[in-house]
Each structure stands twice: as structure tokens, then as C-alpha cells.
Amino acid sequence: MSRDVGAFAVSKRLLLIALIALPLSALAPARALSQVDPLPSWKDGAAKSAIVDFVARVTTQGGRDFVPPAERIATFDNDGTLWTEQPFYFQLAFAFDRVKAMAPEHPDWKTRQPFKALIEKDSKALAASGEKGLLQIVMATHAGMTTDAFASSVRDWLATARHPRFNRPYDSLVYQPMLELLAYLRANGFKTFVVSGGGVEFMRPWMERVYGIPPEQVVGSSGVVKFQIGADGKPVLMKEAKVEFIDDGPGKPVGINRFIGRRPIFAFGNSDGDLQMLQWTVAGSGARFAGIVHHTDAVREYAYDRQSRIGKLDKALDAASAGGWTVVDMKQDWKEVFPPLTAAGAATEAKP
Amino acid sequence: MSRDVGAFAVSKRLLLIALIALPLSALAPARALSQVDPLPSWKDGAAKSAIVDFVARVTTQGGRDFVPPAERIATFDNDGTLWTEQPFYFQLAFAFDRVKAMAPEHPDWKTRQPFKALIEKDSKALAASGEKGLLQIVMATHAGMTTDAFASSVRDWLATARHPRFNRPYDSLVYQPMLELLAYLRANGFKTFVVSGGGVEFMRPWMERVYGIPPEQVVGSSGVVKFQIGADGKPVLMKEAKVEFIDDGPGKPVGINRFIGRRPIFAFGNSDGDLQMLQWTVAGSGARFAGIVHHTDAVREYAYDRQSRIGKLDKALDAASAGGWTVVDMKQDWKEVFPPLTAAGAATEAKP
Structure with a gap:
């Protein structure tokens, strides 16, 4: 190593000073860090x-x-x-919103439960579709596409959707x-x-x-x-x-x-x-x-x-x-x- | 930061020299590295x-x-x-060796294929047991135990087993x-x-x-x-x-x-x-x-x-x-x- 340093024409004296000074200056940021509360909230x-x-x-x-x-x-x-x-898992909010966004490509959803209930905001009919209905909604919005297309749909949703109570993007909550x-x-x-x-x-x-x-x-x-x-x-x-x-x-x-x-x-x-x-x-x-x-x-x-x-x-x-x-x-x-x-x-x- | 450095009583001049010297000395190991072939073999x-x-x-x-x-x-x-x-996947060598090591706890293996063939080194009978036999050997040596116990059996095997041709530990090949x-x-x-x-x-x-x-x-x-x-x-x-x-x-x-x-x-x-x-x-x-x-x-x-x-x-x-x-x-x-x-x-x- 000393030979390589020599190649940069660094004088021995300067090098020694640097080596002495280094630990001190290196300590400074660490000390500064420890004075800052890492968990301020x-x-x-x-x-x-x-x-x-x-x-x-x-x-x-x-x-x-x-x-x-x-x-x-x-x-x-x-x-x-x-x-x-x-009020419910955000991934479910994503699935609900996706059904609405995908509805134009699925005209049959207008008459098919649980999609019909979701499109018409009929919460009673939606609840009646139960777990089976929920699974249908998840599958319709999470399958039948490439992994890349799905990732894009998630990003698009996060960029536009807002939480009903806080009116903020979901990924800000x-x-x-x-x-x-x-x-x-x-x-x-x-x-x-x-x-x-x-x-x-x-x-x-x-x-x-x-x-x-x-x-x-x-x-x-x-x-x-x-x-x-x-x-x-x-x-x-x-x-x-x-x-x-x-x-x-x-x-x-x-x-x-x-x-x-x-x-x-x-x-x-x-x-x-x-x-x-x-x-x-x-x-x-x-x-x-x-x-x-x-x-x-x-x-x-x-x-x-x-x-x-x-x-x-x-x-x-x-x-x-x-x-x-x-x-x-x-x-x-x-x-x-x-x-x-x-x-x-x-x-x-x-x-x- | 300068205030913290001050707390360490580092003179301003020394600090300046250190700051100048730092990039040069920091470059040295990088340069040394680039002169060494990272792929010597x-x-x-x-x-x-x-x-x-x-x-x-x-x-x-x-x-x-x-x-x-x-x-x-x-x-x-x-x-x-x-x-x-x-001559075959090392994991299979592990499974074969494990059958032999586990045999004392499984007296029924003495009369049960494909275990019998393995214990008696009867390669013809072992081959005859086919893929089904192989799967039985893998399952007997890889299941029915905790993940921790299995990991220990792998480590023990690597420490003692030797490759038939090279006579070296498998993890040295x-x-x-x-x-x-x-x-x-x-x-x-x-x-x-x-x-x-x-x-x-x-x-x-x-x-x-x-x-x-x-x-x-x-x-x-x-x-x-x-x-x-x-x-x-x-x-x-x-x-x-x-x-x-x-x-x-x-x-x-x-x-x-x-x-x-x-x-x-x-x-x-x-x-x-x-x-x-x-x-x-x-x-x-x-x-x-x-x-x-x-x-x-x-x-x-x-x-x-x-x-x-x-x-x-x-x-x-x-x-x-x-x-x-x-x-x-x-x-x-x-x-x-x-x-x-x-x-x-x-x-x-x-x-x-």
C-alpha cells in the first residue's frame, strides 16, 4: 500500500498527518449521530x-x-x-377499485355477482356474496395477467387512490x-x-x-x-x-x-x-x-x-x-x- | 460537524490537511485493487x-x-x-449415507426395499427400485424431523463424508x-x-x-x-x-x-x-x-x-x-x- 501511495506523490509527512487526523475526523460524524435521537417520533x-x-x-x-x-x-x-x-386491508381496497377500473373490459360483470354489487355500490349484496365473492374479486383482479402487468396496476392505483377517511394516498398512511x-x-x-x-x-x-x-x-x-x-x-x-x-x-x-x-x-x-x-x-x-x-x-x-x-x-x-x-x-x-x-x-x- | 470536530480539539490546519490528504490516501487501496487480477484462476x-x-x-x-x-x-x-x-448429485450421496447412518434406528429397513439394497450395497436392486425408490430414500432422510435437526445432519455429513473419486470433502469440490x-x-x-x-x-x-x-x-x-x-x-x-x-x-x-x-x-x-x-x-x-x-x-x-x-x-x-x-x-x-x-x-x- 505504501508504494501505491508513493505513486500519488504524497509526502510521508502529509500521510502521517492524515493517518493521525483520520481517526479524529472519522469520530466526529459518529459522535454527532449519537447526539441525534434516532427515534424522534x-x-x-x-x-x-x-x-x-x-x-x-x-x-x-x-x-x-x-x-x-x-x-x-x-x-x-x-x-x-x-x-x-x-377500515379494511388496503389490498382489498385495491381489488375493489380494480374491479371498477376493469369493468369496461368485462361487460358481463354488470349482471354477475359479486361484481354487479361492487359496481353498483350495493354493499348489502356485496356482503351477501360472502367469502366466496371476496375470493372471486381477488382472483379477477390478481390473476390472468403477467407479473409485470400486475405490478404496474399496483403502482397506478397507489398514485391515484385515496383513503376514504384521511383522503391521503394509501402509501402515505x-x-x-x-x-x-x-x-x-x-x-x-x-x-x-x-x-x-x-x-x-x-x-x-x-x-x-x-x-x-x-x-x-x-x-x-x-x-x-x-x-x-x-x-x-x-x-x-x-x-x-x-x-x-x-x-x-x-x-x-x-x-x-x-x-x-x-x-x-x-x-x-x-x-x-x-x-x-x-x-x-x-x-x-x-x-x-x-x-x-x-x-x-x-x-x-x-x-x-x-x-x-x-x-x-x-x-x-x-x-x-x-x-x-x-x-x-x-x-x-x-x-x-x-x-x-x-x-x-x-x-x-x-x-x- | 465542525463544532463536533472542535470538541475534539483538532486544529483547523490539521483538519484541512486531513481533508486534502484523505482523498489521496483513500484512492490508494482502490488503485492497488485494480492492479490485482480479481479472477486469477x-x-x-x-x-x-x-x-x-x-x-x-x-x-x-x-x-x-x-x-x-x-x-x-x-x-x-x-x-x-x-x-x-x-458421479451423482451430492444431495443424493448425502441421502444414501444418511440411510446407512439411520439404519440402526430402523431395523425394518434390513428387509425393506429400497433401504435393504442400499444397506447391502446391492446396486442392481437399488436401480430396480427406480424413481419411486429414490423418492422413498429422499423422504426418509429429509422429512419427519425438525428443520434444525436436518441442518445438523447436513453439517455432520459434510464434516465426515468424502467424494468417491477425489477423496475430498464434498464442500471442497x-x-x-x-x-x-x-x-x-x-x-x-x-x-x-x-x-x-x-x-x-x-x-x-x-x-x-x-x-x-x-x-x-x-x-x-x-x-x-x-x-x-x-x-x-x-x-x-x-x-x-x-x-x-x-x-x-x-x-x-x-x-x-x-x-x-x-x-x-x-x-x-x-x-x-x-x-x-x-x-x-x-x-x-x-x-x-x-x-x-x-x-x-x-x-x-x-x-x-x-x-x-x-x-x-x-x-x-x-x-x-x-x-x-x-x-x-x-x-x-x-x-x-x-x-x-x-x-x-x-x-x-x-x-x-
Whole structure:
């Protein structure tokens, strides 16, 4: 190395000064960073302390609980944990909107349930179509097209659709404190994953932009996809109307095993659908963190738990209490819920 | 920042010198690196040039073919591409050895085919059991246990088993030139993935150590896994005797879509089982690289292609010829095939 430096005609004296000065100047930004609160939207309290203490413990070299960076796997549920899930899962809102957008190409839908009910905003008839009707709507809007075409339809929808209560783009209804948490973990060498019951092809087109989580770190439910050579000789991947994997409840540790192949040391959820992921996480040896977002804020967001039809939090709340898991009280623990809207109307990006 | 530096009592002059000196000293290691051949086991020739040229094109900021680091996805087949696959897939050797190791706990195997044939080394009876027999052997050795227990059995086997011809540990029969290629791509901002027909749970326990590829970047075939709460109240993942996904042929682009969610720009295979992965890779827009390892070296490894029962390379060789893909001639293009054995008898590690 010294020979190469010599090639740049750097005097030995200058080099020595640089080597001495380097550690000092290198320290400066680190010191500046530690003076800045990495979780500014979190109020001081038990939840924030538990997070910060855990991260300090597993990242302290030589400490009893030190975890090498490669094993710092953190998994997050999405619906209700990273973004809102009320008044119904946003993916369902997407499916409903898509039926309306696709209706002109499907004249038969005018007389066919459950599509007719949806087009005519007949909520009674829609409810009467039940789970079977819902599945028909999901399949009609999620299958029979290429993976690329589907991803485009998701992006188009996010750019135009607005949440009925907040009148904001759906991807702006993400939790600012959780965006900070994701960035904080990554800054501490964690690899952050989404492990959601939502469709993996629905989540991947926007999560990198909004959460800083790349497609290969998004685990979700999936439909069967088939490889085909198109009429133009080009290969495509076609989405079929057949469920392949449901990444929910006991499916979450299974999905984690399948996609990540390593047990998380940190996991966050908000409902009984996350119970097994949290159980699987804390059952590993060494330091473990299990967190739950408890929706307690009807004013700024929603308040629901044990009795809710969507995002029911009952068994997991008992398990949290028994296991000493961290339960975040949205109303008490979060200074802000959503990020400010940028001029463009989209959420502030949370790039790593 | 200047205030923080001030807190460290660094004189302004010293700081200025440091700032000037920094870029020069920082350049030194980079320059040293560029003088070292990153692919020393590759002979100069068309294959090596194609690789180096491609990497230069996609990493040149401002160039026509520049690809942002997040999209630099490289996928590699495993059997026959990163390690040897003759005289039969190593995972099969594992299964055969496991039957022998597990036999004492299964006295019925002494009289039950295909286990009896395997224990008695009766190759004729084993062959007669056909594909059904093979599947029985795989299921008996790959299911009915926890994922953790299976991973341990893989590690134990690698530590003791030896290849019949080379008398080396199986995980030392990896290709030195490909280890260099993996490291070279990663040094250039690529994320390297394995996309193999092999079992994902068979590959993950050793690929991080041997290839520098972490579990979450290993895509493979899989069996059904079930979440259970054990008798001790602890959750476990049980491997069931049911195939879930075959990551081979058209399954490879499907597996890439499912696990990675992003099309590779660089892919390497060695057989017709990789054809669709390579087609899928080159069908994307922008610069793309498709490579094939052609086994032409019967002396140092094996020579086989169009007629081979294992690793048949026929349609993909025609596609390579038609599409101008890079075909590596093992005998001509590689100075070395395998890495040197370390004192411990294991392959040289290829950590990133």
C-alpha cells in the first residue's frame, strides 16, 4: 500500500498527518449521530427504552448478548404494523377499485355477482356474496395477467387512490415511528424484512421506495405463477387464479424459514396473525425482541384489539403480557403517527 | 460537524490537511485493487473478457448500460455450476449415507426395499427400485424431523463424508474460478443468489461459509414444513414428506420471482435445467449476461453435455449459441478447478 501511495506523490509527512487526523475526523460524524435521537417520533417511555436497550445489547462487541451483523434479522408484519389496515386491508381496497377500473373490459360483470354489487355500490349484496365473492374479486383482479402487468396496476392505483377517511394516498398512511425504527435497525447492521399475510406481488412494487425494503426482503402470501413463452417468443410469468401460500399465523414462521432460512432476533406485529412469528422469534437462544403495535388512538388513527374483525389482537396480547414482550401504546408512545405529506402528495421516503 | 470536530480539539490546519490528504490516501487501496487480477484462476480469453466487460459496463456511472446497485442481481445454479455434480448429485450421496447412518434406528429397513439394497450395497436392486425408490430414500432422510435437526445432519455429513473419486470433502469440490467470480461480482455491488434444483434446507447450512452467500439468498426446491408447539411448549418447524416446490427448469424463473422479486441481470448455469432462468434473465431490458459452465475436462473434473443423464446440456447449449451467451470451456478457460485444501481438510472459505 505504501508504494501505491508513493505513486500519488504524497509526502510521508502529509500521510502521517492524515493517518493521525483520520481517526479524529472519522469520530466526529459518529459522535454527532449519537447526539441525534434516532427515534424522534417515539416518546420516552418503556417501549422506546426496550428497543434502544435491545439494539445496544446485541450490537456491543464483546458484550454477553452480541449478535454478528449477518444474524441481525428483523421481521415486521405490514398491515397494522407498518401501515394502517382500517377500515379494511388496503389490498382489498385495491381489488375493489380494480374491479371498477376493469369493468369496461368485462361487460358481463354488470349482471354477475359479486361484481354487479361492487359496481353498483350495493354493499348489502356485496356482503351477501360472502367469502366466496371476496375470493372471486381477488382472483379477477390478481390473476390472468403477467407479473409485470400486475405490478404496474399496483403502482397506478397507489398514485391515484385515496383513503376514504384521511383522503391521503394509501402509501402515505405508514407509521412514521416505524419508518424511524426500520432505519434505526438498518443503521445498526440489521437486515429488515416484511413478513405479511398480504400478497407478495402487491407489496413489492412500493416497499423499497416507502420502507427502504427491497423486493427480496419482502415475504408474503402468493398465488401460483407459471413460466410461459409468449407469442413474441419472449418469456413471461403469468399469475394464475390459485392460492399457493398463505403467510399468516403459523404460516409466518414457515414463510420465514422458507424465504429467510434464519430465525429473526427481532420481530414486530400487531395481531393474532403475528403470534406464531413472535413465538418463533423469542424461542431462539440469546437476546430476542418481540414487539406489538397496540392500536389505541381513535383520534389520530384507529382503536381496536380483542374484538376487532380486522387485526384482532387477543391471544397475542395475552402472550405479550405473559412473555414480557414490548407492547407499543400508539396513543401514549407515538408523538406522530403518519409522516408529513410532501409537495407531491406522497409519503416522505424512508430510504436506508 | 465542525463544532463536533472542535470538541475534539483538532486544529483547523490539521483538519484541512486531513481533508486534502484523505482523498489521496483513500484512492490508494482502490488503485492497488485494480492492479490485482480479481479472477486469477480464469485464463485470458473470450469468457473472462465477456465477464469483465459486462461488469465494467453496468457499473460505469453515467454510462449507457449503468445499473443501480440495488438492481445488480446475479443468480447461480449450484450443481455443476458452483460445485461438482458427478458421479451423482451430492444431495443424493448425502441421502444414501444418511440411510446407512439411520439404519440402526430402523431395523425394518434390513428387509425393506429400497433401504435393504442400499444397506447391502446391492446396486442392481437399488436401480430396480427406480424413481419411486429414490423418492422413498429422499423422504426418509429429509422429512419427519425438525428443520434444525436436518441442518445438523447436513453439517455432520459434510464434516465426515468424502467424494468417491477425489477423496475430498464434498464442500471442497467447489469451483475456484466461480468462487472468484462470486467475490468479484459482490465487490462490484452485485447481490449474489443461488437458484438451484437442490433442496433449500440442504444448501443453506454451508453456503454462507463456502460461497459467502447467506441463507436468505439461497433459492431451492422445498418440502412442506409445518409449525408445531412441541411437548416442552417450544415451537418447532417439522419437515413433512411432501414436495412443495421444484426449483428447476421453468421453476427457476418462478422461484426467482417468488424469492427475489426482481429479474437478474446476470445468470450462470450449466444444464438444460437452467435454460429458462437464462432466457428470463436475458429477456429483460438493458445489459444482460448469461453464462454456461461447459464440462469439458475429464482429467481434472468431468466431461459431459448433450447425452449426460446428470446435468444434460443440450437445448441450453443451442440457445447459448443462438443468443451469443458466454460458454465457459472448463478445460480451456480455467487455470484451476478446485481450491486448495486447507490444513483442516475443508475448502478455502470464500467470505465476501
